[in-house]
Amino acid sequence: MSRKFWSLCLAAILSPCTALATDETEQGLATLWEVLWHQSGTPTRIVRWENDIRMRMTGVELPRHRDYVLKALRDVTAETGVRLIDVTDQPGEFANLTVEITPDTALEDNQPCVTYLDFRSEAKVDTATIQMRSKDAWRCAYHEAMHLMGVRGHPAGKTVLSYFPWKVDSLMPLDRVMLRAWYSPRMKGGMTPFEALPILADELIATAPDKAAASQMRDRFFATTVEQMQAYAAGRGDIPAIVKRSGKATEEGIRHGRSEMSYFLGVAFFEGATVRPDQKQALTWFERAASAGNRRAQSYLAGPGR
Structure with a gap:
């Protein structure tokens, strides 16, 4: 009876800590996603230095x-x-x-x-x-x-990049996560947001006290983000709230972003990046992007040598 009582007490103590860590992971993932957006309202590719x-x-x-x-x-x-x-x-x-x-x-x-x-x-x-x-x-x-x-976004989280900063005179832990992931051997210049996000997420999870819970949160975050971006690319959804709150998004940037996101979703479903591979879905998104004038999608649909 005593052992069971103390086990329940320990669980009661640890539960808030676990919830807090999970919340921090979710907020961190949101920050890593938001940093992949230009302030104009367009999702970006990875750019980085390859020389001194x-x-x-x-x-x-x-x-x-x-x-x-x-x-x-x-x-x-x-x-x-x-x-x-x-x-x-x-x-x-x-x-x-x-x-x-x-x-x-x-x-x-x-x-x-x-x-x-x-x-x-x-x-x-x-x-x-x-x-x-x-x-x-x-x-x-x-x-x-x-x-x-090359880290171009202005996310809402605990980073010196925020327009509503927590700290300005030194790097914060999330800044270091971004930089290490951005320049890890797995990351390549030109990667789309959905190709880059798992690498960023893995770097964040490596810092989490409960990696199993953080991994579960990552999977849920990926699924929600892909669903939201499908709605955005189809004209039913919107850009991340912090990008709008920053006040520098433009109608042209958001419109161009829908075309880019359609292409990025095509790549995600084609390669299985952030989402399970689905060739039918990939083709659907490539076709939508191509119809909006996206040249990379048009080139893909034209096939090799065209």
Whole structure:
């Protein structure tokens, strides 16, 4: 009787902890999904650096900001394994990243910092430019450093990427999860959201105290997300709420996103990425994307050599 009593007491104590961990996993998965969306309302592919980053810092008040900005860049590259080289004091050296500290009157009040990634195809970053106002460098450095590595979204969760941040002056655990997954050997430039999501999720589950419960939550999250994205691509659903809340989604971005999502669903069902393989479903989504003008879907339907 005593053993049973204490077992019940222990279960009562542990249940809230398990529920909290499950909630954190669900929130983490939502954040990892949201980070795969551009603020315009379009889902994105994986882009990342495949070579060293050679950085040159320019602009105003460099002595004031250089060490802090450089620390942010080194923190993100340390998680990814990408080599960062500072060539600021070597004017003759090639740089593929320019970090400009601008006067406080530059840029816009609602966007005091910005990162531009240049790539020939949506897979590999060739060059990049970061701009940030001098007075905002303290809150922009880590946010833009994440964007620099190809992580382009603005999710709602506990990450320096959020427009409603929990923390701005160092990486948070979810940021590290994203970066490690983004640059893991399994991840490839050009991957669609449904190809990337399982890799991101596995990195998150590796940090969970109860991996079995986290894996079950992942499976439920995948099923719900695919269902929601089918509705979105078909014109019945919507983009993630945080993308709308951020206030920068456009009608054109959302419309283009439906076409892209149709193609991404085709890839998901064709390859069995995030969802079980289903060739009939894959064909349906490829056809929908092609009819909306998606060239990749049209190329797929045309067959090899066309």
